[in-house]
Amino acid sequence: MTIQDLYGNGGTARADGAAVPGEPALRALVVAGIAAAAAEAVDRDARFPAEALAAARAQRLLGLLVPVELGGEGLGLGGVADVTYALGRACASTAMIFAMHQTKVACLVDHGRGQPWHDALLRRLCAEQLLLASSTTEGQGGGNVRSSAAAIEPDGAHVTLERAASVISYGAQADGVVTTARRGPDAASSDQVLAVFLKEDYALERLSGWETLGMRGTCSAGFRLRARGLPEQVLPVPYQTIHAETMTPVSHILWSSAWAGIAAGAVERAQGFTRQAARQAGGQMPPGAAHYGRAAASLKTLRALVAAALDRYRAASAEPRALASLDFQTAITMLKVETSELAVASVTSAMRACGLAGYRQDGAFSVGRALRDILSAPIMIHNDRIVANLAATSLMATVPGSLRD
Known part of the structure; x- marks a missing residue:
C-alpha cells in the first residue's frame, strides 16, 4: 500500500479519519508546479523558495493540521504527508521547509491547544498563514x-x-x-x-x-x-513528552514523505529515459534498465514504510502509553534511518539508469540535483547517532521469543 492508496483518488483524510474530496491535494499540485519552475534557481543561488511559499500561503496550506474550530482544516497527518510528497517531487527544499513547519504546528496543536495564548497563535497562523521555523x-x-x-x-x-x-x-x-x-x-x-x-x-x-x-x-x-x-x-508540557508523542513521529513521517517525493521525481526521470531509449532501439531495453528496476523497487518499499508508519502512529495516538512504548519509539525512530537510506539508493539507481543523461546538470533526464538533495537525508540528525542511541536503549529490552511477541 502506498501513501496515496490510503486515501484513494488523490484524496485526503480529516483528523477523524473520514474521507473528504482531494482539495488540499489539488492545491498542493498548484504549489508543486510553481516550486518546480523555480527549483533550479533556488538550488543554484542557495535562496529561499519564495515563490513556492507564497503559493503555499495563497493556497492556505500552512494551517492544514490546525483544527477547524481554530481556523484550520483539521487535516490528518496522512493528508499532510501526501502534500509533502507532492512538493518533494517538485522541489526538495520546499518540501523540507513544509515538513519542518508542519511538525512545529503539530506540536502546538497536540500540546498547546486549550491554552489561550497558543489557541490565539493557531488562529493567527491560519488567518495570516504564518511560517514557523x-x-x-x-x-x-x-x-x-x-x-x-x-x-x-x-x-x-x-x-x-x-x-x-x-x-x-x-x-x-x-x-x-x-x-x-x-x-x-x-x-x-x-x-x-x-x-x-x-x-x-x-x-x-x-x-x-x-x-x-x-x-x-x-x-x-x-x-x-x-x-x-x-x-x-512556553508550552506547559515537558519537552520529553512532546518529543516522544509528536516531534519524533511527525517529523520522521514528514521527512520521509519529502524524501520519498524526491526519489519519486528521480525515478520518474529514469522511467522516461528508459522508455525513450527502448523506443529508439526498436524495443530493446537499454543497459541501465536493471538500475531503473532497482530504483522503482526501492521507491515502492520506501512508500510502503511511510504508509505503515502512518498506520502505526494513528493506532498508537489513542493511547499516550503506546506512543511512549519502546516498541513504538524504536520503530518510528528507525523509520528515519530506513527511509533515508532507501531514498538515497533509489535516487542513485535512477541516476545509473539514466547514465550520462542523468549525470549531466542539464537536460530532461538530469538527476544531479535530486542526488545532491537526497544525500542530506542520512546526515540530518545523523543515522549513526540514531542507531548508536537505539543500541543503548535496546539493551534494556527483552529479545522476542516468537514472531508474534
Missing part, C-alpha cells in the same frame, strides 16, 4: 535535540532566551521560531521545554552561512537567537 540544535551539541544549553530566564513579567543555534532552517524568512531550551537556569540539560517566539519577540544574529551540496534552499544558517516573551509562550 524550528530551533532544536545549538553549540557543540549538534543533532542531540534532547539536550539544551540555553535556558529560559525570568525577566519580571516576561521570560528571555539567548541561544547559539547551530542551524535555524529558513530562520531569516520565518514568521516565528519554535525552540527547545532548558526549563530554567538551574535545570539539567535534559530538562527541556518548548517555547514559541514570534518575529516581533526576537532578534537573529547570523553566526554561519549555508553553502552546501544540496538542500540549499532551506537556508539553514546558524544564528544567535535573542528572544523575550510572555511565560505562557
Whole structure:
C-alpha cells in the first residue's frame, strides 16, 4: 500500500479519519508546479523558495493540521504527508521547509491547544498563514535535540532566551521560531521545554552561512537567537513528552514523505529515459534498465514504510502509553534511518539508469540535483547517532521469543 492508496483518488483524510474530496491535494499540485519552475534557481543561488511559499500561503496550506474550530482544516497527518510528497517531487527544499513547519504546528496543536495564548497563535497562523521555523540544535551539541544549553530566564513579567543555534532552517524568512531550551537556569540539560517566539519577540544574529551540496534552499544558517516573551509562550508540557508523542513521529513521517517525493521525481526521470531509449532501439531495453528496476523497487518499499508508519502512529495516538512504548519509539525512530537510506539508493539507481543523461546538470533526464538533495537525508540528525542511541536503549529490552511477541 502506498501513501496515496490510503486515501484513494488523490484524496485526503480529516483528523477523524473520514474521507473528504482531494482539495488540499489539488492545491498542493498548484504549489508543486510553481516550486518546480523555480527549483533550479533556488538550488543554484542557495535562496529561499519564495515563490513556492507564497503559493503555499495563497493556497492556505500552512494551517492544514490546525483544527477547524481554530481556523484550520483539521487535516490528518496522512493528508499532510501526501502534500509533502507532492512538493518533494517538485522541489526538495520546499518540501523540507513544509515538513519542518508542519511538525512545529503539530506540536502546538497536540500540546498547546486549550491554552489561550497558543489557541490565539493557531488562529493567527491560519488567518495570516504564518511560517514557523524550528530551533532544536545549538553549540557543540549538534543533532542531540534532547539536550539544551540555553535556558529560559525570568525577566519580571516576561521570560528571555539567548541561544547559539547551530542551524535555524529558513530562520531569516520565518514568521516565528519554535525552540527547545532548558526549563530554567538551574535545570539539567535534559530538562527541556518548548517555547514559541514570534518575529516581533526576537532578534537573529547570523553566526554561519549555508553553502552546501544540496538542500540549499532551506537556508539553514546558524544564528544567535535573542528572544523575550510572555511565560505562557512556553508550552506547559515537558519537552520529553512532546518529543516522544509528536516531534519524533511527525517529523520522521514528514521527512520521509519529502524524501520519498524526491526519489519519486528521480525515478520518474529514469522511467522516461528508459522508455525513450527502448523506443529508439526498436524495443530493446537499454543497459541501465536493471538500475531503473532497482530504483522503482526501492521507491515502492520506501512508500510502503511511510504508509505503515502512518498506520502505526494513528493506532498508537489513542493511547499516550503506546506512543511512549519502546516498541513504538524504536520503530518510528528507525523509520528515519530506513527511509533515508532507501531514498538515497533509489535516487542513485535512477541516476545509473539514466547514465550520462542523468549525470549531466542539464537536460530532461538530469538527476544531479535530486542526488545532491537526497544525500542530506542520512546526515540530518545523523543515522549513526540514531542507531548508536537505539543500541543503548535496546539493551534494556527483552529479545522476542516468537514472531508474534
